[in-house]
Amino acid sequence: MNDRPGIDWVQEHRNAAARAAALAVAPPPPSDSLQTVAYTSAGKTLIIGSAEIALKCADQLCGVLPVTVLLTSPGGVAAQPAPRSYSALHCSEIQVSGWLGAFDARWRDAGRGVLRREGRFDLVLDLSAIPLIPAHQKPHGYFAPGSSEPDIATAIGELAQMIGEFEKPKYFRYKDRLCAHSRNGQTGCTACIDICSARAIASAGDLVRVNPYLCAGCGACTTACPTGALAYAYPGAPYTGDRLRAVLASYKGEGGLDPVILFHGAGHGTGLVSALDANSEGQPYGMPARVIPMELHHMASTGIDVWLTAVAYGASGISVLVTESEAPQYAEALEDQMGMAQEILSGLGYAGVHFQLVRAATPGGLGEALANAPAGIAPQQSATFHVAQEKRNALDMALDHLFRHATLQPEYVPLPPRSPFGAIAVDKGRCTLCMSCVGACPSSALMDSDTAPQLRFVEKNCVQCGLCANTCPEDAISLLPRMSFADTRNKTVLLNETEPFCCIRCNKPFGTLLMIQSMLGKLSQHSAFQGNLDRIRMCGDCRVIDMMQSNSPEGGGSHR
Structure with a gap:
């Protein structure tokens, strides 16, 4: 007898049968070949590590691998019955970076003053109490097992096998034209850099650079990216969308109610889900039949675009399993996105809670959390569209369906700060229409006009990166995070305009009236313009001519 209270067992059995049917129709992974990253290890x-541990490990490996040992403990090297076949050096200030087949190490020899040495290695066994490479996700070929003897033995066994050619998928695609990282020396979006647990992403001027050898394939950068410049490719969102559409359509067709998609990562996540599912019968907190597990390569590889698509397809909720093996910053990022997605659904009148971040380390903890799995309202009519590869386009299709079938249809839904959707407010009293914001905008949300001094804006394109506000010399721009459903969302709207200003010498338009008035106020005491304020009212060419004529022995002063 099952002692879980409050369960409609007739519907529970129907849900279980519907779930089994749904999981059976999930499409296979796409056959498209992915780019790969190759490693070579000799x-x-x-x-x-310390002599006590490091030398023992070296003795075990030296018959299989060429070994060099850097000893971090003071004192001499203990004598051994036979000479060593490897170098063992007492060192300090050791630094290590790189990846499988390309690790660079630098160190200072103990007792040798300022002498520094360096070398290149294929593999690293770091027995330090604190790993020298602090990234949560360690590079391939780098082992930091700590002081646990079983973990050290496992690492030695794996190291002995790591000779030859290796490859892994290139997990991401990067479209630099969409990147909102930086413009004109001003930093905008750093979401991918901040979240990467492998430290594989770095600033590269206006763009970012992703090191494919360090990338571990978690996909968190693609989830956090507001523009879709970084997209997950293992596999891409279109395949995940196909899985969701097929699974949810089958579940509904078989009479299942209130389906919840449980996204979990491979490895530890799959182990927890399998253990819970296998032992649900008769347990107080088993796997609810309406919860449909869906394995991902990593739990952080999907975000708001896929989640809202799932709701549009008919899901009552999304649960994401976070285990102890994932980097802590992933949970924070997913919570932010869940909060944003819930604000949108609530603003449209979809009642209930739709999202759940499940933190669990045991099958029992997972089962207890899923007892409160989301049960939000989904659209009565399920969507049938295919998920687009472009993140913003995929989100647009989901939002369009959710809006058309919503009980509330507001023009705007306010969103929390840092949300990647919204508008800007321009203080017309400060704005001089210098257009520095237009030059800084990475997403073509801000535009000028070829025919008049105008600042124009397309809200759909805005990713709230803040580059316009950071660039504005008049501090005239502020961000308005929100989700717009207004008719003007995809249209060009006028934010500010003024009269053009014409050069007082040649009558050529070269600026705006507001800009010239601002410059007159700010530069009236500048040495270059004292007594020559009319030069501010001249275009660049005429200003130079006027200065040259004034400095000439025959100069006749300013010309108007």
């Missing part, structure tokens, strides 16, 4: 191994 097995040259660096071991770092």
Whole structure:
């Protein structure tokens, strides 16, 4: 007898049958070949640690791999019955960076003053109490097992196998034209850099650079990216969308109610889900039949675009499993996105809670959390569209369907700060229409006009990166995070305009009336313009001519 209270067992059995049918129709992964990243290892191994542990590990590996040992403990090297076949050096200030087949190490020899040495290695066994590479997701070929003897033994076993050619998928695609990282020396979006647990992403001027050798394939950068410049490719969102559409349509067709998609990562996540599912019968907190597990390569590889698409397809909720093996910043980012997605659904009148971040380390903890799995309202008519590869386009299709079938249809839904959707407010009293914001905008949300001094805006394109506000010399721009459903969302709207100003010498338009008035106020005491304020009213060419004529022995002063 099952002692879970408050369960409609007739519907529970119907849901279980519907779930089984749904999981059976999930489409296979796409056959498209992915780009790969290749590694080459000759097995040259660096071991770092105290003499007591590091030398024992070196003795085990030296018959299989070429080994160098950097000893971090003081004192001499203990004598051994036979000479060593490897170098063992007492060192300090050790630094390591790189990846499988390309690790660079630098160190200072103990007792040798300022002498520094360096070397390149294929593999690293770091036995330090605190790993020398602090990234949560360690590079391939780098092992930091700590002091646990079983973990050290496992690492030694894996190291012995790491000679030869290796490859992994290139997990991401990067479209630099969409990147909102930086413009004109001003930093805008750093979401991908901040969240990467492998430290594989770095600033590269106006763009970012992703090191494919360090990338571990978690996909968190693509989830956090507001523009879709970084897109997940293992597999892409269109395949995940196909899975969701097929699974949810089958579940509904078989009479299942209130389906919840449980996204979980492979490995530890799959282990927890499988253990809970296998032992649900008779347990107080088993796997609810309406919860449909869906494995991802990593739980952080999907976000608001896929989640809202799932709701549009008919899901009552989305649960995402976070285990102890994932980087802590992932949970924070997913919570932010869930809060934003819930604000949108609530603003449209879809009642209930639709999103749940499940933190669990045991099957029992997972089952207890899923007892309160989301049960929000979904559209009565399920969507049938295919998920687009472009993130913003995929989100637009989901939002369009959700809006058309919503009980409330507001023009705007306010969103929390840092949301990647919204508008800007321009203080017309301060704005001089210098157009620096237009030059800084990475997404073509801000535009000028070829025919008149106008600042124009398309809200759909805005990613709230803040580059316009950071660039504005008059501090005239502020961000308005919100989701717009207004008719003007995809239209060009006028934010500010003024009269053009014509050069007082040649009558050529070269600026705006507001800009010239501002410059007159700010530069009237500048040495270059004292007594020559009319030069501010001249275009660049005429200003130079006027200065040259004034400095000439025959100069006749300013010309108007």
